[in-house]
Every structure is written in structure tokens, then in C-alpha cells.
Amino acid sequence: MSEVYFFDFSESGDVLGGIDRLLERCTKAGGGGEGICLEGKRVAVKAHFGELGNYTHIRPAFVRRVVEHVKGMGGLPFATETTALYPEGARVTVEESLKTAAYNGFTEEGLGCPILIADAPDGYSGTVTEGGRYINFVKVAKAIADADAIVVLSHVKGHVLSGIGGAIKNLAMGCTTKDCKREQHRAHGLVFHEEECTGCGSCAKVCRFSALEMVEGRPVWDWDRCFYCSTCRFSCEYGAIGILEDGKERFQKGMAEAAAGVMRVIEAKAAVFLNFLFDVTPLCDCAAPAGRLVVQNVGILASRDPVAIDAASIHLIDSAEVFPSWEVSPPDVLGKINRTDSWIHIKEAERLGMGSREYRLVKV
Numbered sequence: 001m002s003e004v005y006f007f008d009f010s011e012s013g014d015v016l017g018g019i020d021r022l023l024e025r026c027t028k029a030g031g032g033g034e035g036i037c038l039e040g041k042r043v044a045v046k047a048h049f050g051e052l053g054n055y056t057h058i059r060p061a062f063v064r065r066v067v068e069h070v071k072g073m074g075g076l077p078f079a080t081e082t083t084a085l086y087p088e089g090a091r092v093t094v095e096e097s098l099k100t101a102a103y104n105g106f107t108e109e110g111l112g113c114p115i116l117i118a119d120a121p122d123g124y125s126g127t128v129t130e131g132g133r134y135i136n137f138v139k140v141a142k143a144i145a146d147a148d149a150i151v152v153l154s155h156v157k158g159h160v161l162s163g164i165g166g167a168i169k170n171l172a173m174g175c176t177t178k179d180c181k182r183e184q185h186r187a188h189g190l191v192f193h194e195e196e197c198t199g200c201g202s203c204a205k206v207c208r209f210s211a212l213e214m215v216e217g218r219p220v221w222d223w224d225r226c227f228y229c230s231t232c233r234f235s236c237e238y239g240a241i242g243i244l245e246d247g248k249e250r251f252q253k254g255m256a257e258a259a260a261g262v263m264r265v266i267e268a269k270a271a272v273f274l275n276f277l278f279d280v281t282p283l284c285d286c287a288a289p290a291g292r293l294v295v296q297n298v299g300i301l302a303s304r305d306p307v308a309i310d311a312a313s314i315h316l317i318d319s320a321e322v323f324p325s326w327e328v329s330p331p332d333v334l335g336k337i338n339r340t341d342s343w344i345h346i347k348e349a350e351r352l353g354m355g356s357r358e359y360r361l362v363k364v
Contacts, residue, residue: 001356001358001359001360002303002304002305002307002308002355002356002358002359002360003303003304003305003308003359003360003362004301004302004303004305004308004309004312004359004360004361004362005021005022005025005026005301005302005303005362005363005364006299006300006301006312006316006361006362006363006364007019007021007022007299007300007301007302007363007364008298008299008363009278009297009298009299009300010299011363015062015300016061016062016065018299018300018364019062019065019066019069019274019300020065020069021364022274022300022301022302022364023066023069023151023272023274023302025302025362025364026272026302026303026304027073027270027272036073036149036270036272037073037074037270038070038073038074038075038148038149038270039073039074039075040074040075040076041074041075041076041148041149041270042075042076042078042146042147042148042149043070043075043076043077043078043147043148043149043150043151044077044078044080044118044143044144044147044149044150044151045063045066045067045070045077045078045079045080045113045150045151045153046080046081046118046144046150046151046152046153046170046174046175047063047079047080047081047106047153048081048154048155048170048174048285049081049091049097049100049101049104049106050100050104050285050288051084051089051090051091051100051285051286051287051288052089052090052091052100052103052104052288053288053289054104054285054286054287054288054289054290055289056155056157056279056281056285056289056290056293057104057155057285058153058155058276059105060104060105060106060107060110060111062153062276063079063106063111063153064110064111064112066151066153066274067079067111067112067113068112070151071112071113075149077113077151078113078114078115078116078143078147079106079111079113079114079115079116080115080116080117080118080141080143080144081097081101081117081118081174082097082117082118082119082123082141082174082175082176082177083096083097083117083119083123083178084097084286085178085181085182085185085227085229086229086230086231086286087208087209087229087231088206088231089286089288092123093123094117094120094121094122094123097117098115098117101115116143117143118141118142118143118144118175119141119142119143119176119177119178120142120143123177123178124139124177124178124179125141125142125177126139126140126141126142126145126176126177126180127139127140127142127145127265129261129264129265130261131183131257131258131261132254132257132260132352133253133257134187134250134253134254134257135180135183135184135186135187135254135257135258136183137180137183137261138176138180138183138257138258138260138261138262138264138265139176139177139179139180140175140176140177140180140261140262140265140266141175141176141177144175144262144266145265145266147266147269148269148270149269149270149271149272150266150269150270150271150272151271151272151273151274152167152170152171152174152175152271152272152273152274152306153170153274153276154166154167154169154170154273154274154275154276155276155278155279155285156275156276156277156280156310156313156317157279157280157281157282157283157284157285157290157334158280158281158282158283158284158290158291158294158334158337158338159283159284159334159338160283160284160338161188161247161248161251161252161338161340162248162251162252162255162338162340162342162344162345163252163332163334163335163338163340163341163342163343163344164310164313164314164317164332164334164335164342165284166275166306166309166310166313167273167275167306167309167310168255168256168259168306168307168310168345168346168349168354169255169259169345171258171259171262171263171306172184172255172256172258172259172262173255173258175262176258176262178227180258182227182228182229183254183258184251184254184255184258185227185228185229185230185251186228186254187247187250187251187253187254188228188243188244188247188248188250188251188254189228189243189244189247189250190221190226190228190230190232190233190241190242190243191241191242191243191244192219192221192240192241193239193240193241193242194218194240196238196239196240197218197219197238197240198238198240199214199217199218200238201214201219202235202236202237203219203232203233203235203236203240203241204219204232205235206231206232206235207231207232208231209225209226209227209229210222210225211223211225211226211227212226212232219232219241230243248339248340248344249340249341249344252340252344252345252348253344253345253348255345256345256346256348256349256351256352256354257348257352259306259345259349259354260349260352260353260354263306263354271304271306272302272303272304273301273302273303273304273305273306273309274300274301274302275300275301275302275309275310275312275313276300277297277298277299277300277301277313277316277317277320278297278298278299278300279293279297280293280294280295280297280298280317280320280334281293281294282294282334282337282338292323292325293323294317294322294323294326294333294334294337295317295320295321295322295323295333296320296321296323298316298317298320299316301313301316303359305355305356305359306349306354306355307346307349307350307354307355307356307357308355308356308357308358308359309359310346310349311346311357311359312359312361314331314332314334314342314343314346317333317334318330318331318332318333
């Protein structure tokens with residue numbers, strides 16, 4: 001049974017002190033294993049810096065506190081993120097990612113450490129390991145693969161495909177290259193419903209990968225070029241483009257395989273996970289904005305087990321007060337909002353040996 005440490009917002013307003021206590025408990029011996037030594041080690045502090053216009057991502061001050069704690073342990077921290085797959089945002093290239101990070105308040109001066117885009121220079125630089133049933137390979141972004149240790153900071157929120165996005169999704173999508181992100185989205189597939197198509201061509205116009213063209217008034221895909229980013233799907237007002245009937249399940253299981261691959265690459269290193277359960281939105285931090293808040297703020301979790309911390313996150317969100325504008329109730333509030341079962345990828349991650357859904361919640 002894994003230990004998950006919990007800083008409860010209802011009991012204390014000292015969030016920065018809470019982060020310190022969480023890291024102290026999680027890195028010492030007994031905090032889910034042997035004690036962690038960061039002396040002289042390059043430590044990746046992985047966070048989502050938010051899409052341009054998103055305002056519910058993790059606060060830069062919280063990342064700074066983690067950086068300071070790592071420095072206090074003798075570590076050499078750097079903050080890191082990877083480029084985005086979808087083309088319509090402001091984080092597609094390394095340059096755009098750094099500009100957006102700065103716009104959202106994530107700067108080297110503000111965080112007190114270097115900021116590295118982990119899959120630089122082109123979004124494809126990384127270490128390859130095997131995939132599984134749903135994805136053919138996993139490619140861990142280079143700066144993360146090369147680090148000596150990692151602290152994964154995840155804003156827990158909803159996701160249209162996985163129900164919830166926490167530590168496992170941050171590993172799977174946030175720590176991998178563009179081609180690995182594509183591989184995960186390929187698992188859900190794309191389906192064309194010809195009877196709904198009006199031939200307007202909006203889908204072909206928005207495709208930045210030249211993977212789609214109109215032939216005799218109907219879209220035709222070049223699947224070798226397609227990145228499965230769903231930009232075409234979201235552009236269609238008529239519902240003519242969808243995903244496979246079991247697409248969300250396939251995506252979640254592929255995501256778990258990707259997360260397991262990341263853990264294989266970093267398994268010999270120290271890994272700590274912090275989940276931030278505040279500003280819980282129905283959509284992820286790639287959305288701008290990500291929707292109205294779902295539940296009251298809960299707190300922050302820390303663990304050495306990504307499966308346990310995500311399981312605890314679902315349970316705590318389900319136990320929180322849901323805002324009246326949402327006509328939804330537990331269990332799996334975020335899964336219900338996104339019309340899927342959030343537990344699919346968590347159970348799959350457990351099956352793949354990433355951790356355990358059984359945990360002991362310890363308040364700090």
C-alpha cells in the first residue's frame with residue numbers, strides 16, 4: 001500500500017509551507033521507499049505552463065517553491081515542459097512554448113532556475129522505449145530522459161478523453177515527444193460519418209499537416225501525415241468526424257502504456273509526484289479557458305506512486321462540494337462530465353506495474 005500525503009486547504013492557508021512539508025515527507029526514508037538524495041543531481045521539475053489564455057494552471061509561485069526545496073536538498077533544478085501536438089495553440093514550437101510560458105509568468109528569474117523545453121530543438125528529440133498493445137513505441141523527451149531525478153507537478157482537472165488528467169497523464173503526454181503524443185492519439189482513431197457531411201471543407205482548411213484534402217466534395221485523409229490532433233473533428237459543426245466507438249478506452253490504455261514507458265526510462269532515478277487539486281476545471285490546461293470550476297478547492301497531494309496519487313485525487317474530488325451549476329454527482333465526477341470512465345487508465349497503469357490503487361492518506 002502506497003503512502004499519499006495530503007495538504008488540506010480547509011485546515012491551513014499556508015500553501016507554500018504545505019509544499020515544503022509534502023516534499024519533506026515524500027523524500028525522506030519511509031515516504032514510499034528509501035530516502036531520496038538530490039545532492040549534485042540534475043532535477044527536472046515538470047509542470048504544465050498553461051496554454052496562452054489559460055488561467056487555471058499551477059501558479060508559478062508554487063513551482064518556485066518546489067525549485068527552492070530542491071536547491072535546499074543540494075539539487076540542480078530546471079523547470080521543464082514539452083511542445084504541444086495540436087496546431088491551433090501557442091505552444092507548437094520551442095520558441096512559442098517559451099514565449100507562452102513567460103506570458104503566463106514562468107520565467108527563469110521568477111522560478112529561480114533554467115527553463116528547458118524537454119523535446120527541443122524540434123519537438124522530436126528523445127529516448128525511445130517499447131510501447132504495448134495500443135501504441136507502438138514510447139519516446140521520452142530528451143531533457144527529462146537525461147535528468148537524474150524528476151518532480152512531476154500536475155494540476156488535476158478534467159480531460160475530454162481521459163476523464164481526469166493527473167500524474168499519469170502528465171507522464172504520458174507531458175513527458176513525451178510529438179511523435180509519441182501522436183501515437184497515443186492514434187489509438188482513438190478518427191471516423192468519418194459521410195451522411196453528416198455537407199462538403200463545406202472546413203476540416204481540410206484547418207489541417208496544418210496537409211493530411212486532409214477535399215475530393216469530389218468529401219474529405220480524404222492521408223493517414224501517414226495525420227497527427228490525430230482532432231483539429232478537423234472540432235472544426236466540424238455537423239458531427240461528421242468522430243472517434244472510434246471505444247476510442248476513449250483505447251486512448252486511455254495507450255496513455256497508460258506511454259506513462260509506463262516513461263517510468264521505465266526514469267525508474268532508476270528519484271521520482272516524486274505532486275497533484276494540485278484546486279481550480280478543478282472540466283477541461284485540461286491546453287484549453288483557454290478550460291471551463292467553469294467543478295468543485296471547491298481541495299488541497300495538494302504528494303506521493304512516490306503515480307497510480308496511488310491519481311486514485312486519491314479522484315476520491316478527494318468526489319468527496320468535495322460540486323458547484324451547483326454542474327448537474328453531476330459522484331462517483332467519478334470528472335469522468336461523468338467528459339462522458340468516460342477515468343479509472344480506465346488508472347487501472348491499466350496499475351496492471352502495467354506503475355503502482356497501486358491502494359493507498360494510505362496521510363495529512364501533513
